[in-house]
Amino acid sequence: MNLKRRWLAFCRRAGAAGREEQAFADLDRRYREPGRHYHTWAHVASCLRELRRAGPGPAEAQALELALWFHDAVYRPGRSDNEQASSELAVRWASALGLASALGQRAAGLILATRHEPSGAPGPDPTVALLLDIDLAVLGAPWSRYLRYERGIAREYSAMPPGAFREGRARLLRGFLDRPALYATPGFRKLERQARANLARALLERT
Numbered sequence: 001m002n003l004k005r006r007w008l009a010f011c012r013r014a015g016a017a018g019r020e021e022q023a024f025a026d027l028d029r030r031y032r033e034p035g036r037h038y039h040t041w042a043h044v045a046s047c048l049r050e051l052r053r054a055g056p057g058p059a060e061a062q063a064l065e066l067a068l069w070f071h072d073a074v075y076r077p078g079r080s081d082n083e084q085a086s087s088e089l090a091v092r093w094a095s096a097l098g099l100a101s102a103l104g105q106r107a108a109g110l111i112l113a114t115r116h117e118p119s120g121a122p123g124p125d126p127t128v129a130l131l132l133d134i135d136l137a138v139l140g141a142p143w144s145r146y147l148r149y150e151r152g153i154a155r156e157y158s159a160m161p162p163g164a165f166r167e168g169r170a171r172l173l174r175g176f177l178d179r180p181a182l183y184a185t186p187g188f189r190k191l192e193r194q195a196r197a198n199l200a201r202a203l204l205e206r207t
Contacts, residue, residue: 038156054133067110090111091105139191153169
């Protein structure tokens with residue numbers, strides 16, 4: 001996937017009025033930051049492919065795509081404000097691009113939902129549900145791909161004491177397994193069984 005070409009095409013569809021190249025350059029710098037091993041352009045590209053397969057309605061397609069471009073633009077392992085900072089960046093760039101204010105605000109709200117609250121319940125908003133399913137699709141990937149995801153996360157947290165990372169990661173994995181369902185939308189429910197098998201195996205290897 002040529003991400004720059006897709007970004008420019010998205011900007012045209014969304015009605016951008018300039019600075020598209022500068023916005024992409026900013027995103028490119030961020031997603032290529034040293035220390036990123038999972039939250040990279042590869043993750044964004046995977047999410048965009050999932051969005052294309054999901055085929056959301058046109059009323060929400062632009063907000064979903066804008067949110068996916070920016071949802072991990074600010075990423076510092078261990079920080080609790082990454083989603084907030086990413087949502088604010090999305091709003092600033094949406095304004096600079098001349099996009100409708102409502103589009104930027106909607107994308108920002110979607111980005112905040114990627115905090116993946118422990119309850120796992122996306123609420124009644126089907127667009128939020130789809131975004132979360134897209135972001136968590138890697139959990140239901142074949143084991144080899146899931147393992148690359150786990151290793152990427154571990155490398156991103158390499159500055160943390162190993163014991164603290166193992167404990168925190170195990171707690172997160174158990175939290176996912178404790179959810180009544182990992183996926184909320186019909187197109188992603190087929191991943192549920194594989195995702196639970198992956199999470200259980202990863203948890204077993206950490207204990």
